[in-house]
Amino acid sequence: MKVGVVVFPGSNCDHDTEHVLRDVCGQDVRLVWHKDGNLGDLDAVVLPGGFAYGDYLRTGAIARFSPVMKAVGEFARAGGPVLGICNGFQILQEAGLLPGAMLRNGGVKFLSQPVHVRVERTDTPVTAGIPAGRVLTMPIAHGEGNFYAEPEELARLEGEGQVVFRYTTKDGRLDPAANVNGSANAIAGVCNAARNVVGLMPHPERAAEPELGSADGRQLFEALVRVLTPVAR
Amino acid sequence: MPKARVYVTLKKSVFDPQGRTIHEALRSMGYEGVADVRQGKFFEVDLESMPAERARETVDEIARRVLANPVIESYRVEVEP
Numbered sequence: 494m495k496v497g498v499v500v501f502p503g504s505n506c507d508h509d510t511e512h513v514l515r516d517v518c519g520q521d522v523r524l525v526w527h528k529d530g531n532l533g534d535l536d537a538v539v540l541p542g543g544f545a546y547g548d549y550l551r552t553g554a555i556a557r558f559s560p561v562m563k564a565v566g567e568f569a570r571a572g573g574p575v576l577g578i579c580n581g582f583q584i585l586q587e588a589g590l591l592p593g594a595m596l597r598n599g600g601v602k603f604l605s606q607p608v609h610v611r612v613e614r615t616d617t618p619v620t621a622g623i624p625a626g627r628v629l630t631m632p633i634a635h636g637e638g639n640f641y642a643e644p645e646e647l648a649r650l651e652g653e654g655q656v657v658f659r660y661t662t663k664d665g666r667l668d669p670a671a672n673v674n675g676s677a678n679a680i681a682g683v684c685n686a687a688r689n690v691v692g693l694m695p696h697p698e699r700a701a702e703p704e705l706g707s708a709d710g711r712q713l714f715e716a717l718v719r720v721l722t723p724v725a726r
Numbered sequence: 727m728p729k730a731r732v733y734v735t736l737k738k739s740v741f742d743p744q745g746r747t748i749h750e751a752l753r754s755m756g757y758e759g760v761a762d763v764r765q766g767k768f769f770e771v772d773l774e775s776m777p778a779e780r781a782r783e784t785v786d787e788i789a790r791r792v793l794a795n796p797v798i799e800s801y802r803v804e805v806e807p
Contacts (some may be wrong), residue, residue, distance in 0.1 A: 550767075551795055558792075587795065594797035596736075601743045641740060641798055675743075 494721040497525040497535040499565070499581075501545035501556045506578065506698060510541045513701040518714050527559040536721045537574040537618070538565055540581025542634070542696055552595060552637045553584035562588050574618035574717060575690040579635055582682070582692030591685055591692045592650055593642040595635075599675020603636040607707070608673060610658040610681045610695055611665045617657055617684045617691045618720045619713040628665045629658075629709035631695035633673070638694040640676035640683075647677055658682030658693050728773045728781040731804045734794045735766035769793055778807045 496514050500507045507524060515522045525532065527545075532538065545556035556562070562584070569575045569590050577585040585591040598604055612620050612627045642650060650656055658681040660672045672679040674694075682693030697710025736742045742764050749763040771788070773781050782805045794801040 550793070554792065554795065586797075594795050596740065596798060597743045599741075599743055601747050639743070643739070643797075 494536045494718055495521040495523065495534060496717075497523050497532055497538045499525045499527060499538065499540050499561055501527045501543065501559060501584075503545045503547055504541050504543035504580070506542035506580075506696065510539055510578070510698045513698045513711070513714055514539075517701050517711060518718055520718060525561060527556070527561045530560040530564050532561075532564045532568055535568070535573075537576070537717055538568055540565070540575070540577040540584055541698070542579030542581060545580055545584060548580070548637075551587070552580060553587040556580075556584045557587040566590060569685070569690050572687065572689050574720065576619055576713075576717070577690075577692035578696060578698065579633075579638075579694055582694060583637065585690060585692050590690050591683055592646060592655065593640050593677075593680075593683065595637040596639040596641045597637055598635070598639050598673075600673075603634075604638070604673055605632070605634040606673070607632050607700075608681070608695055609661055609663050609665075609671065610693070611661040612657070613659055614654055614657045614684070616654075617688050619691050619716050620657060621716045621720050623712050623716060626665060628661060628663060629695075629697075629712065630663070630707045631697055631700040631710045633695050635674070635694055638674040638676065640678075640680040640694075642677060650680075650683060651678065653686060655683050655686065655688075656680050657684050657691055658695070727775055728778060729806045730771040730773060730781060730785040731806075732769040732771065732785060732789045732793055733766060733802045733804075734769070734789070734799050735764060735801070736798055737800050740798050767793070778805060781805050781807075
């Protein structure tokens with residue numbers, strides 16, 4: 494599998510993501526500069542975390558107009574798997590490839606801490622094969638992760654099964670205290686209607702090796718590898 | 727040369743944690759009469775010489791496409807010829 498990791502000016506999780514995909518998961522990885530308008534022969538694209546363009550104006554608002562985003566949009570519309578992590582998620586929302594928008598965290602503070610998220614859907618390229626309801630522990634690091642959508646849109650997302658991850662307690666229970674940023678319906682990650690584009694606020698690449706305190710995040714990358722690797726016969 | 731002002735605010739239905747924090751601070755400072763505070767963004771856009779109508783269309787498009795996110799924000803444009 495050949496994965497592209499998009500690099501915007503201000504991305505800061507690009508090399509962590511590259512490291513996990515290449516050194517932990519053993520995949521072929523290519524960094525894609527944001528001015529590159531051609532994704533070539535990539536099988537999957539990851540938009541990593543960071544502060545693209547300093548997050549000036551709004552998170553992801555300027556990055557979405559980068560030349561690479563036209564190619565990412567075409568790749569996504571053709572069914573290619575796209576994963577947005579944290580700032581990458583925000584960029585995909587600004588680009589209209591994922592629903593909703595991020596508000597400032599409910600408690601206003603920037604939050605950098607481990608959280609527990611429950612896997613709600615297993616029919617996406619990054620959750621395929623993970624048992625539904627499994628709780629993963631991964632860190633968050635964001636000031637704007639308070640997921641918002643209009644009530645009708647929120648009901649539609651729930652009805653269509655587009656909520657992929659939800660903030661819960663360690664044992665998978667919904668609890669206002671576990672929904673640390675105040676997200677609507679405790680949403681930590683969503684997918685598009687076609688289910689090939691997924692975004693989440695927690696950082697799986699920062700929790701992909703036991704040395705980092707949790708290797709839960711590795712499961713998302715392994716799912717992607719399983720989905721895209723032809724079965725050996 | 728036309729000058730435009732763009733005001734971007736969170737939609738009424740959207741909770742504004744920054745506005746609430748400012749409001750709470752004002753109350754703790756003794757400003758009891760403040761009923762609510764909503765935070766927004768303000769942009770001044772200087773345009774090259776162009777007819778007022780085109781200036782309005784241009785800035786309206788910029789506000790819609792870039793300056794505001796229609797999922798959570800609304801905007802208002804003022805143009806001075």
